[in-house]
Amino acid sequence: MAHYLDELNDVQRAAVTTIEGPVLVIAGPGSGKTRVLTYRVAYVLEQGIEPWRVLALTFTNKAAREMTERIERVVGPRARYVWAGTFHSIFARILRAEAGKIGYPSSFSIYDTDDTVSLLRSIIKEMSLDPQQYNPNAIRSRISLAKSNLLTPPLYRANDQMMEQDRQARRPFTADIYERYVTRCKRAGAMDFDDLLLQMHHLLRNHPDVADKYRERFRYLHVDEFQDTNFLQYAILHLLAKYPGSPENLFAVGDDAQSIYAFRGATIDNILDFSKDFPQLKTFKLEQNYRSTAHIVAAANEIIAHNSRQLPKKIWTARSDSHKIRLLRCMTDDDEARRVVDLIVEQKNRLHLRNGDIAILYRTNAQSRKFEEQLRRQNLPYRVFGGLSFYQRKEVKDLLAYLRLTVNPYDEEALARIINYPARGISDATLTKIRQHAAANNQPLWDAMLTADLPERARKAVLNFRALVESWQRRAHKESAYQLASDIYRQSGLLDELKSERGTEEGLSRLQNANAVLDAISEFTDNASKLPLNEESGETPDASLAAYLQTVTLLTDADMASDSPDYITLMSAHAAKGLEFRSVFITGMEEMLFPSFFALENPGGLDEERRLFYVAVTRAKELLTISFAGVRYRNGRLAESAPSRFLGEIDREHYENLGGIGSRRASAEPISRVASPAASRASVSGNFSSPQPHQSRTQPTAPPADFKPSPPEAVAPGVRVRHLKFGEGVVRSVEGARENRVASIAFQGDEIPERRLVLRFAKLMVLD
Ligand code: ATP
Ligand code: MG
Secondary structure, eight states: OGGGGGGSOHHHHHHHHOOSSOEEEEOOTTSSHHHHHHHHHHHHHHTTOOGGGEEEEOSSHHHHHHHHHHHHHHHOGGGGGSEEEOHHHHHHHHHHHHGGGGTOOTTOEEEOHHHHHHHHHHHHHHTTOOTTTTOHHHHHHHHHHHHHTTOOHHHHHTOHHHHHHHHHTTOTTHHHHHHHHHHHHHHTTEEEHHHHHHHHHHHHHHOHHHHHHHHHHOOEEEESSGGGOBHHHHHHHHHHHOSTTOOOOEEEEEOGGGOOOGGGTBOTHHHHHHHHHOTTOEEEOOOEESSSOHHHHHHHHHHHHTOSSSOOOOOEESOOSOOOBEEEEEEEHHHHHHHHHHHHHHHHHHHOOOGGGEEEEESSGGGHHHHHHHHHHTTOOEEEOSSSOGGGSHHHHHHHHHHHHHHOTTOHHHHHHHTTSSOOSOOHHHHHHHHHHHHHHTOOHHHHHHHSOOOHHHHHHHHHHHHHHHHHHHHTTTSOHHHHHHHHHHHTSHHHHHHTTTTSHHHHHHHHHHHHHHHHHHHHHHHHHHSOOBTTTTBOOOOSHHHHHHHHHTOOGGGGOOSSSOOEEEEETGGGTTOOEEEEEEOOOBTBBTTBHHHHHSTTHHHHHHHHHHHHHTTEEEEEEEEEEEEEEETTEEEEOOBOGGGGGSOGGGBSSHHHHHTTHHHHHHHHOOSOHHHHHTOTTTOSSSOOTTSOTTSOOOOOTTOOOOOGGGOOTTOEEEETTTEEEEEEEEESOGGGOEEEEEETTOSSSOEEEETTTOOEEEOO
């Protein structure tokens, strides 16, 4: 039954079969990290370990599901009892079981970003602060930052740096808002996304009995995409895996070069800390890329060699042949969408690609619209991930708010959302009175509904509504989630309200969306009932409405993918992490877009954008097309754009038909005249090369007669070299072996202190 081990190379197999002690697999894209993690879980189960002792943390819930299915094929249905999911969903599950310990109801609500912003908005208003100055979104990120660094409100206040930053940002009352926000969430029995991590950390740290229980339970911990775990996530893993007598069975796979969530606090330090914190750590490096063909792998290596801070890694592919990278230089964003979709049609016909083999990636979700229009015109099925996700639509959120209120009456965001929707005679003025009463008496809204002093009619309306919700609450523990949810849908008046709008296409789609929530609940209860009581662990499957609600709030965009139909995927480069497609289109490769404007303004931003581009490129198995437009609508204005500097970091030998593009230099000239000097340097109008600080762009770059490239072996630390574009420099260091030797070179007068060049491609002449 161990034949799956034959599907691994030697190093992969060694990693999979090392099941005791801490293990780190650090390797480039497409090298089989996720496969290794999956098979390792299967291997652990095959050794007779009980499945609920195995925890597997993945980047999306969908990835967890796929992993479980895969493992099931090897070890059978036992695989379903493995605890697999995202950090957030697994922690929500544990917190639900232990909620009483930290003063939350087990049916606690999870506030999504909208709920958080809406609550912050009301707090800012109550405090009579200026919402322009105290922008609720900015405050939200600030609170999120604080929580991710374990700064509770008192610690925040005591933190001079945070307080000083707030003063400088002219938001001196941020700490007060934070404190109120925490109190209000607590009173509402609600946790936001950061709380799921923070409370999990508190739970393990402050309740030794609980910590022992989960340490005893999870003997085998696994983490995919380890490079994107943040400080707090790592701290929790540490609490679970590091204690006296621990087997330290923490198995992590990742690639520092693909770390793309620094803005969310993910830190490469975790990878470095791992070996410090777990001195027994065994590290495996995988070097073969099984995903992509040669030009794609080579281009990826060249791109990432421009980043200075990364762990040295080599990656090669046995997949030779290979199509070169196709570049589409487009006039406008409309032109780009048209040409991308035309090329998709051509690839489908010529190479027999299915829709599911194809992905269009972009830097910002707003870029999807033009592609959608073209795909619709060509009648090609597609699916957009990201953007406004299903569970963020108004009608869906309305229905969910009713359900949330039923399981947790103190959920104030849910209550405020639907107390008078559909209209039931509870005016804004009435709600304001209830709110004021609640604030004055430090009461939850739900309780204030009973005691607030209201005019007779309003009072009646409020009490009627309350009685209706209570009638559902009484049923919540007895009935199936589906039965109850359908009654709530009808009795709340929501169904009628939506039905009355179905005359328009939009109205109809709203009704269908709300109906789809009921379908999802039905599926959820069916699935839960299929899982029998697990006699060994004594766990009962949880089919309650509360369990369902906690699941949906934590679905990521990628989780919305349905498996069967064949569609073209549209998503941001961020969302594409871990995925692979035969043909990938990376679009909008322009300065200020990719790299983004924001990244250019921030230290370290450019490296992070480069890693993101690296992630995007390495999603492609066979075909990679990169497009950019000379003019594009941005922030409502038509703006000229220059090709991304990243294009110049790929050697021209990997591009198809560059000659043709070069000869059209004249027509491209206006594109290169953009404001940013760095951008114009990177303009492809001159040459597909790295930025050229010292060379006039109008000069063609034919090698001068006296330039003779030296063999790569001749390039060694200390030697002086000449490069056609960067001029003279001194080699500081050389890393890697054979095909993957990379030299760090300091060129005279260069704006970048050291450039990293892949010797296989860089043409260098040794001068001494
Ligand atoms: P990423 O960094 O992008 O997440 P990864 O390292 O997780 O990539 P996988 O997705 O596990 O890589 O593997 C990439 C592809 O290579 C998959 O299609 C996988 O099935 C295949 N693969 C991995 N290892 C092998 C192998 N030993 N033999 C054949 N195919 C393999
Ligand atoms: Mg992976």
